[in-house]
Amino acid sequence: MTPSLLRPDQPLRLVDTYPPSAPARQAIIRVEDLSIVFDAPSGQVIAVDRVSLAVAQGEFVSIVGPSGCGKSTLLNAMAGLERPFEGQVLIAGEAMRKPRPEIGMVFQQPHLFPWKSVRRNIAHGPRALGKPKAEALRIADDLIEMIGLTGFASAYPHTLSGGMQQRVAIARALANQPRVLLMDEPFGALDAQTRAVMQDNLLELRERINATIVFVTHDIDEAILLSDRVLIMSAGPGRILKDLQVSLPRPRSSAIVAEAAYLALKRDCLDLIRSEGRRAFEQMEIRM
Amino acid sequence: MSVGRRSSASATARLSVLVAVLSVPIFTGVWELVARSGIVNTVLFPPPSTVAVAILEWIRSGQFFADLMASLSRVAAGFAIGAAGGIVLGVLTGRFQLVSSLLSPLFHILRPIPPIAFVPIVILWFGLSETGKLFLVVWGVFFTVWLATHIGVQKVDHGLIRAAQMLGTPQPQMLWEIVLLGALPYITVGLRTAVSISFYTLVAAELAGAFAGIVYRIEIAQQNMQTGQVMGGLAALGLLSFIADRSFATLAERAVWWR
Numbered sequence: 001m002t003p004s005l006l007r008p009d010q011p012l013r014l015v016d017t018y019p020p021s022a023p024a025r026q027a028i029i030r031v032e033d034l035s036i037v038f039d040a041p042s043g044q045v046i047a048v049d050r051v052s053l054a055v056a057q058g059e060f061v062s063i064v065g066p067s068g069c070g071k072s073t074l075l076n077a078m079a080g081l082e083r084p085f086e087g088q089v090l091i092a093g094e095a096m097r098k099p100r101p102e103i104g105m106v107f108q109q110p111h112l113f114p115w116k117s118v119r120r121n122i123a124h125g126p127r128a129l130g131k132p133k134a135e136a137l138r139i140a141d142d143l144i145e146m147i148g149l150t151g152f153a154s155a156y157p158h159t160l161s162g163g164m165q166q167r168v169a170i171a172r173a174l175a176n177q178p179r180v181l182l183m184d185e186p187f188g189a190l191d192a193q194t195r196a197v198m199q200d201n202l203l204e205l206r207e208r209i210n211a212t213i214v215f216v217t218h219d220i221d222e223a224i225l226l227s228d229r230v231l232i233m234s235a236g237p238g239r240i241l242k243d244l245q246v247s248l249p250r251p252r253s254s255a256i257v258a259e260a261a262y263l264a265l266k267r268d269c270l271d272l273i274r275s276e277g278r279r280a281f282e283q284m285e286i287r288m
Numbered sequence: 289m290s291v292g293r294r295s296s297a298s299a300t301a302r303l304s305v306l307v308a309v310l311s312v313p314i315f316t317g318v319w320e321l322v323a324r325s326g327i328v329n330t331v332l333f334p335p336p337s338t339v340a341v342a343i344l345e346w347i348r349s350g351q352f353f354a355d356l357m358a359s360l361s362r363v364a365a366g367f368a369i370g371a372a373g374g375i376v377l378g379v380l381t382g383r384f385q386l387v388s389s390l391l392s393p394l395f396h397i398l399r400p401i402p403p404i405a406f407v408p409i410v411i412l413w414f415g416l417s418e419t420g421k422l423f424l425v426v427w428g429v430f431f432t433v434w435l436a437t438h439i440g441v442q443k444v445d446h447g448l449i450r451a452a453q454m455l456g457t458p459q460p461q462m463l464w465e466i467v468l469l470g471a472l473p474y475i476t477v478g479l480r481t482a483v484s485i486s487f488y489t490l491v492a493a494e495l496a497g498a499f500a501g502i503v504y505r506i507e508i509a510q511q512n513m514q515t516g517q518v519m520g521g522l523a524a525l526g527l528l529s530f531i532a533d534r535s536f537a538t539l540a541e542r543a544v545w546w547r
């Protein structure tokens with residue numbers, strides 16, 4: 001029995017089938033009028049300001065915005081790690097009040113369990129969900145192969161490079177066969193070269209797993225390269241400024257950055273962010 | 289020039305090793321000479337040779353082994369109980385605000401009282417029984433381990449806990465695997481401090497009245513003016529707690545095996 005998250009027999013798509021228009025498909029994630037407020041020493045901070053969005057089953061959506069605009073907070077709310085102040089997050093029709101194992105998460109830091117080998121780190125989720133040890137380890141071994149770390153199964157995290165650790169973190173999140181995978185700047189702490197390799201890895205991985213992916217980044221190139229749809233957030237209080245379809249053909253690779261359609265999209269994004277940045281800056285000046 | 293400097297540096301290093309090796313023999317030799325010179329009273333300040341004879345006699349009589357086992361079992365049992373209690377309650381107070389609000393104020397009031405100060409009340413409660421001695425050692429060990437665990441638990445990488453939550457880790461596993469192992473580097477520091485504390489409290493416990501034990505033997509020898517035996521007992525106690533500390537340090541390094 002191979003775990004069902006692998007679909008190695010599925011042919012790679014050579015034509016653009018992505019994305020079927022979002023409303024036509026069932027939305028698996030619904031964020032409805034979500035606001036999240038933190039108590040800070042200087043008073044209340046609105047981290048997320050009345051955000052609504054929907055993500056269709058199987059879609060890859062990126063959320064882009066300057067740092068501090070509330071991306072992590074929004075994603076944490078989708079994960080059930082942060083309580084809504086107002087509004088709600090529905091995943092598969094159910095409100096997120098606490099983490100659920102069918103929602104996986106990859107953080108900016110790998111946060112691997114330092115006392116566990118690669119294999120045991122990946123097997124942690126299935127074990128926690130009560131799968132027998134042998135089955136959990138089999139799932140781990142399959143994933144180790146998938147992320148290209150065969151031979152490192154019994155290595156401890158501190159002996160691995162940052163990129164390898166992050167691949168283990170992705171495998172660990174996939175081990176529970178999540179319906180939704182949330183990724184919070186997963187490549188943000190890696191050097192440019194490793195990041196490019198990881199992006200290509202993720203594109204490949206994407207073809208083989210069933211999960212809907214929400215990917216947070218502040219890197220527009222990364223967002224366009226990976227996603228079916230890019231949501232651009234404004235500088236704090238976090239709101240969604242723009243919802244852009246990326247109808248570039250798949251499969252993609254980092255070579256895409258030279259194509260005209262790509263460049264046009266990127267220009268749109270940059271213009272938007274620049275004008276938004278100016279607006280935020282002017283607002284700040286007025287306040288001062 | 290640089291070669292010359294390097295070779296003079298290595299000469300200094302070699303000399304310091306030599307001095308370190310000779311340190312104890314030189315000290316013992318001077319002690320022997322001073323004690324035999326007639327400047328001091330050898331009854332109160334016997335030479336090392338007399339101490340050695342006393343130690344050999346102690347071992348030959350079979351009492352040494354009985355004393356050693358009596359002391360060692362008090363320290364070991366007290367340490368085990370105190371450490372286990374400290375770790376369990378430290379995890380609970382470190383992780384649950386409500387448990388912490390309930391217990392931490394109490395622990396913070398009791399903790400600074402030197403365990404030795406409890407000797408009188410322990411005698412009232414337990415007489416000269418083993419339970420009383422165990423109580424003192426447990427008391428001394430518990431607060432140190434509790435505080436180290438409590439602080440360690442609060443310093444556990446929050447990302448690790450979130451990652452575990454996202455993977456569906458059930459609460460018991462969260463506490464006794466993620467939180468406990470996450471805090472282990474702090475806990476081992478607390479445990480090592482507690483090793484020395486367990487020996488301090490052993491001294492208090494045996495001085496309060498015992499029927500066997502290394503400190504008990506020291507006290508008896510003192511009453512009989514057997515100064516050599518007193519010093520022999522001190523040496524044995526020093527060696528024992530040194531070995532305990534060293535082997536615990538090694539053990540602690542292994543315990544945090546992922547570093």
Ligand SMILES: Nc1ncnc2c1ncn2[C@@H]1O[C@H](COP(=O)(O)OP(=O)(O)O)[C@@H](O)[C@H]1O
Nearest residue numbers: 038039040045047066067068069070071072073
């Ligand atoms: N736990 C918290 N307590 C107080 N303020 C917070 C907390 N988490 C985030 N914030 C604030 O909320 C805003 C959004 O943070 P975050 O979601 O981390 O931004 P991003 O991930 O886009 O960089 C920031 O102003 C940040 O300072």
Ligand SMILES: [Mg+2]
Nearest residue numbers: 071072184185
């Ligand atoms: Mg962030």
